[in-house]
Every structure is written in structure tokens, then in C-alpha cells.
Amino acid sequence: MPHAVHSQPHDRLPSIQLRQVTRAVVWNQMLWTAGYSLTTGGFLSYFGYELGASEIVIALLLVIPETAGIFGLLARWTIHLTGNRKGSGSVFYWRRG
Numbered sequence: 077m078p079h080a081v082h083s084q085p086h087d088r089l090p091s092i093q094l095r096q097v098t099r100a101v102v103w104n105q106m107l108w109t110a111g112y113s114l115t116t117g118g119f120l121s122y123f124g125y126e127l128g129a130s131e132i133v134i135a136l137l138l139v140i141p142e143t144a145g146i147f148g149l150l151a152r153w154t155i156h157l158t159g160n161r162k163g164s165g166s167v168f169y170w171r172r173g
Contacts, residue, residue, distance in 0.1 A: 112141075115141050116138065116141060117138075120134070120137055120138060121134055121138070124137060
């Protein structure tokens with residue numbers, strides 16, 4: 077049976093660093109939440125309709141953030157496959173031929 081790992085006092089972050097990290101994480105989450113709510117869902121649909129956008133344009137605007145996230149996952153895979161960022165774009169071209 078494995079032994080339980082106990083943190084030693086010297087393994088812990090100092091209190092000031094812990095506060096700084098916590099503050100940075102909270103700010104990051106607040107900004108992400110604000111950005112996500114402004115670029116998806118009801119707000120974007122309402123804003124688009126008020127500007128006179130067609131249903132197709134609004135649908136494209138709603139799909140773009142999710143598509144960018146999927147491309148981000150594919151980019152990580154291609155970078156891992158090629159070993160560098162410069163060659164990752166050529167993977168899709170090479171696979172087609």
C-alpha cells in the first residue's frame with residue numbers, strides 16, 4: 077500500500093505568493109467570464125439583431141469562438157506531431173496529398 081504524501085512546511089507557498097496567485101486566478105476567471113458572456117449567447121444575438129445582421133451572420137458569429145477552440149486543440153496535436161510550431165501548418169497539407 078503506498079504511503080500518503082504529506083506536504084512539508086517548506087513545500088508550501090509563502091502567504092504573500094499565495095495571495096498573489098489567488099488574486100491573479102480570480103481576475104483571470106472574471107475576465108474570461110465577462111468575455112465569454114459577451115461573445116456568445118443572448119447578448120451577441122441581441123446585439124447582432126439590433127445592428128441588422130441576418131440569421132446566417134449571427135449563426136457564424138456564434139460558431140466562430142467554438143471553432144477557434146477546436147482549432148486550438150488541433151494545433152496542439154499538430155505541434156506535438158511535428159515537434160515545432162512552424163511545421164505544424166504543413167501537416168494538414170501533407171496529409172491531403
